Amino acid sequence: MQATHTRSLPGVLRGLHAQAWSRIVYPVNGEILNVLVDTREYSMTFGKVETFLINDVHRYSIYVPSFVANGYVVLGKNSVDYLYFLDQYYEEKYNKGVLWNDPDLHIDWNIENPIVSSKDKKNKTMRRLFPKKYDKAK
Numbered sequence: 836m837q838a839t840h841t842r843s844l845p846g847v848l849r850g851l852h853a854q855a856w857s858r859i860v861y862p863v864n865g866e867i868l869n870v871l872v873d874t875r876e877y878s879m880t881f882g883k884v885e886t887f888l889i890n891d892v893h894r895y896s897i898y899v900p901s902f903v904a905n906g907y908v909v910l911g912k913n914s915v916d917y918l919y920f921l922d923q924y925y926e927e928k929y930n931k932g933v934l935w936n937d938p939d940l941h942i943d944w945n946i947e948n949p950i951v952s953s954k955d956k957k958n959k960t961m962r963r964l965f966p967k968k969y970d971k972a973k
Contacts, residue, residue, distance in 0.1 A: 839919040843909045848949035849917075850906015851933040851958070856923035857901045865915035866890035868945050869897060872904040872933055874961070876968060882961055884940050904933045908944045932958030939969075 836856075843849060853874045860869065869887040873880045887897060890911075899905045909915045935951060936942070937960045962969045 837921040837924050839921065839925065841917045841919075843907075843915050843917065844950070845909050845912055845914065846946065846948075846950045848906065848908040848935055848944060848946070848951050848955070850955065851904035851935055852906065853902050853904035853931045853933065854925075855901055855929035856921050856925075858899050858905070858922065859896050859920040860899060860905060860907075861896035861918045861920075862889050862894075862907070863916040863918060864891075865909060865913040866911040867907045867909055867915055867917070869905070869907045870942055870944070871897070871899060872906075872940060872942075872961075874904050874931065874933060874964070875900075875902045876965060881965075881968065882939070884942055886942070888945075902931075904931075906935060908946055908949050910945060931964070933964065934958040934960045937961055 851872055867889050869889055871885045873883050935955060939961055
């Protein structure tokens, strides 16, 4: 339905973004750590994290289901061109953010002091987004 392109400089971290649409993501060049977090409340894998190191040796695309948060950080010294192929048109109101350094997720981004947008710094933790899920764990 829609294709989107972003270019990110070395050290830039984007995410974690969960949307109401499915997408295929493909980093065309450079090296990234791509991170997925399941934010689907009734999923058996809710809160689980998967990471993928993508570079010139391992270059592939990733299918990201709706409501699974996606993020990446640019590693190395080169910029990265990143393509998104969406099954619906982008609408900001359906974009939910998870804090990139959420302490409950224990994500090792393989970088110190990433460059994070002011918008992504304001994302909420999983615990704040889904308090009932975490209250049950007590």
